[in-house]
Amino acid sequence: MKTTRAYAPASIGNVSLGFDVLGAALAPVDGTELGDVVEVSDAAEFTLTCTGAFAHKLPPGADNNIVTLCYAHFFEEMVKAGKETHHVAMTLHKNLPIGSGLGSSASSIVAAFHALNAHFDCPFDENALLLMMGELEGQISGSIHYDNVAPCYLGGLTLMTGNDAKVTVQLPTVKSWYWVVCYSGISVSTSAARNILPKEVAMADTLTFGRQLGVFVHALHAGDTDLAASVMQDVIAEPYRKSLLPGFDDARAFSMENGGLAFGISGSGPTVFAVCDDADKAEAIREWLQANYVQNEDGFSHVCRIPEKGAVEQQVKG
Numbered sequence: 001m002k003t004t005r006a007y008a009p010a011s012i013g014n015v016s017l018g019f020d021v022l023g024a025a026l027a028p029v030d031g032t033e034l035g036d037v038v039e040v041s042d043a044a045e046f047t048l049t050c051t052g053a054f055a056h057k058l059p060p061g062a063d064n065n066i067v068t069l070c071y072a073h074f075f076e077e078m079v080k081a082g083k084e085t086h087h088v089a090m091t092l093h094k095n096l097p098i099g100s101g102l103g104s105s106a107s108s109i110v111a112a113f114h115a116l117n118a119h120f121d122c123p124f125d126e127n128a129l130l131l132m133m134g135e136l137e138g139q140i141s142g143s144i145h146y147d148n149v150a151p152c153y154l155g156g157l158t159l160m161t162g163n164d165a166k167v168t169v170q171l172p173t174v175k176s177w178y179w180v181v182c183y184s185g186i187s188v189s190t191s192a193a194r195n196i197l198p199k200e201v202a203m204a205d206t207l208t209f210g211r212q213l214g215v216f217v218h219a220l221h222a223g224d225t226d227l228a229a230s231v232m233q234d235v236i237a238e239p240y241r242k243s244l245l246p247g248f249d250d251a252r253a254f255s256m257e258n259g260g261l262a263f264g265i266s267g268s269g270p271t272v273f274a275v276c277d278d279a280d281k282a283e284a285i286r287e288w289l290q291a292n293y294v295q296n297e298d299g300f301s302h303v304c305r306i307p308e309k310g311a312v313e314q315q316v317k318g
């Protein structure tokens with residue numbers, strides 16, 4: 001029986017300065033797999049099995065799992081495209097905590113579509129799959145935003161174009177930067193964290209947002225890492241969302257006083273990230289965050305790099 005398996009990494013949405021338009025994939029430097037895995041096998045009827053450290057936090061019932069919706073959507077697109085299809089059994093290894101700010105639903109969605117596409121011999125190209133991934137992310141989080149699904153699927157640091165013909169472009173990454181991430185262990189719903197934001201942005205913040213994003217993209221292309229780090233501030237969401245994150249101000253203060261070049265909320269939180277260009281300082285920040293920002297036994301921290309690859313097909317064991 002044919003089985004196909006795909007891994008899709010955690011990601012940082014927004015990266016502070018790019019609300020909804022900038023995202024980064026994550027790979028822990030110690031080799032830990034930080035992302036969901038989906039397996040697809042031929043079957044007479046559709047089934048979904050969930051395992052993994054955070055499977056017990058998923059909503060009960062296959063019909064309420066985003067992976068089931070991905071399958072239904074993929075099947076529909078196959079029929080529309082006149083492709084031959086059949087049912088599959090799917091297994092989700094839910095390794096990312098839900099409502100963590102690490103792109104947990106995006107990771108399930110990307111792993112599901114990547115595995116399905118590979119299983120059916122790649123009927124859809126990258127951009128077509130990205131559009132499907134964005135649509136499904138929109139169904140679950142209340143609005144279509146690609147800043148988790150795009151880096152999760154393609155790897156790297158991705159900038160959204162707003163153009164369906166080419167959803168995203170890759171930005172150069174700073175090879176010397178470490179990205180420390182710390183998940184506190186509590187859950188923050190993305191749609192709730194979007195609902196607390198004002199519906200309109202003040203003129204001064206709009207100008208800052210545009211200037212920062214333009215300067216950041218220029219600085220990455222010019223290799224000016226100090227300039228890039230200097231504009232990594234969130235004027236759109238962080239001022240409102242940090243009230244949802246116990247210990248946020250202390251975590252920022254410690255990180256910035258101890259070698260952090262930038263600090264912010266990963267996606268809609270509660271995970272925070274610190275950028276650092278020194279491995280020892282990154283590890284010291286990680287240790288402090290682990291000891292002081294983590295709230296319960298579900299929390300964790302990692303020192304990461306931004307991987308060039310996002311989702312990958314994995315060998316099926318046994």
Ligand SMILES: Nc1ncnc2c1ncn2[C@@H]1O[C@H](COP(=O)(O)OP(=O)(O)OP(=O)(O)O)[C@@H](O)[C@H]1O
Pocket residue numbers: 057058059064065066067092097098099100101102103104105106108140141148188189190191267268269
């Ligand atoms: N496979 C799945 N993975 C994650 N969430 C799922 C999945 N299936 C269904 N859900 C539901 O989708 C919703 C996802 O909410 P939300 O977007 O806040 O979380 P998230 O994607 O984990 O967040 P984040 O992007 O901040 O990591 C939750 O209500 C969750 O129960």
Ligand SMILES: N[C@@H](CCO)C(=O)O
Pocket residue numbers: 013014019020021101103145147148190193194237266267268269
């Ligand atoms: N850009 C999204 C990411 C959610 O993880 C938001 O900040 O709401």
